[in-house]
Amino acid sequence: MFVNINATPAARPRFLGEHDDQSRASVLVTEFKYIRGAEIFGEAEPAEYVYQVVEGAVRSYKLLSDGRRQIGAFHLVGDIFGLENGAMHRFTAEAIVDTSVRLAKRINLEHAARADALVSRELLSMTTSNLQHAENHMLLLGRKTSLERVAAFLLEMDGRVSAAGVMALPMSRRDIADYLGLTLETVSRALSSLHEKGFLEFLGQTQRQIVLRNRSELAKLDL
Amino acid sequence: MFVNINATPAARPRFLGEHDDQSRASVLVTEFKYIRGAEIFGEAEPAEYVYQVVEGAVRSYKLLSDGRRQIGAFHLVGDIFGLENGAMHRFTAEAIVDTSVRLAKRINLEHAARADALVSRELLSMTTSNLQHAENHMLLLGRKTSLERVAAFLLEMDGRVSAAGVMALPMSRRDIADYLGLTLETVSRALSSLHEKGFLEFLGQTQRQIVLRNRSELAKLDL
């Protein structure tokens, strides 16, 4: 489970509290791997670590007692997650595919923030962008139709996982559904409908590689 | 519009950056009044001030182009709102009833945070509790039934506006609906249903004063 890949420092994204200024004391960072489906941390568990996706993808979700699930966010390469102000995690986090993460002890990060106003501001800035995402997602969940939700999802993911115009989605229809507050069947129907209307193509023999056509028209569906 | 009520310092809630230690430099705070329905700030406007409700109630919302509205939060007496990390407001804020607010210049607050790690931590803590509220609200909007949503709303408000067991709601059924991602008719039907089932009583000749009965049973509806 434990790995020590020290990728070329230039290539890897900056972690919280890391600075180009190498003289500054940095928080200790190690690396772990999780296989597809593995739980990284559970809701209401003590928040001991903060994580960053090096490779793979992660879903963060809450459950109701009867199993209904709401995914609050997907974490892709470079994303930091598991950052809590309180002592406990407020989501369960699972690897969607085989995933490697870097992790830092929360305590160390807090010390770094206490010592360094810049780290402290980074922390606030990260929390704020999480908040901003949640605010936009409330609008989607409360007021958008299934087609609008799926269009918004595609546009969000297009900006995050697309390379050379091809979007390779790591998550299943069920994951998408639980992110958008729909059922997997409704997501599938919406994708078929967008395909019929020429907004997207499925690539090769998979349903998870998608090319968006006419992005500006698609954006009109994301009111 | 402008008022200078200096309530007894002991009675009024602490504002961001204010400390009991009076020797510490505090951010300048003034007071304003808004009549029922007045806009306090608009979405995408520059965020010049941060606000705290002294009396009244405020709704923060986003709109879609065709008028669909999602209220992200209600701000009641003591609540701080309009706090942004970026330069712009991400919601429109309106007075639900005649409302007076205290306000501080964002710039000053930022200076205070730079100078004082305690203020900085307060800022992070406030942002985190906003995030936590949004996270819980995503679960409600994405996965709960209308009855569960209304039950959750009543429990939330019970903890915030109840005095002597009586909850005096400042907001209309439409506001509640736009908060819960429902229509006002569905909210009304859910309240009637909860009334029939004995979970609540309407007080006097108004539909906005409510007494909750059997809170623990009601909590079971809020899965």
Added chain:
DNA sequence: CGAAGTATTGAGACGTCTCAAAATTAGTGG
């Protein structure tokens, strides 16, 4: 190649929305 997992599609059920009317409450001016 077979088996398990995932995605699509169809048909009908169900919950919430829409439209409409009536009842109730709040607001306004005399």
Added chain:
DNA sequence: CCACTAATTTTGAGACGTCTCAATACTTCG
């Protein structure tokens, strides 16, 4: 304070969008 009007809330009936259940097709992986 009353009378009138406007706004809000409740309730009903039918429409509509999404969900549920089921069957089939497709993809992945051993």
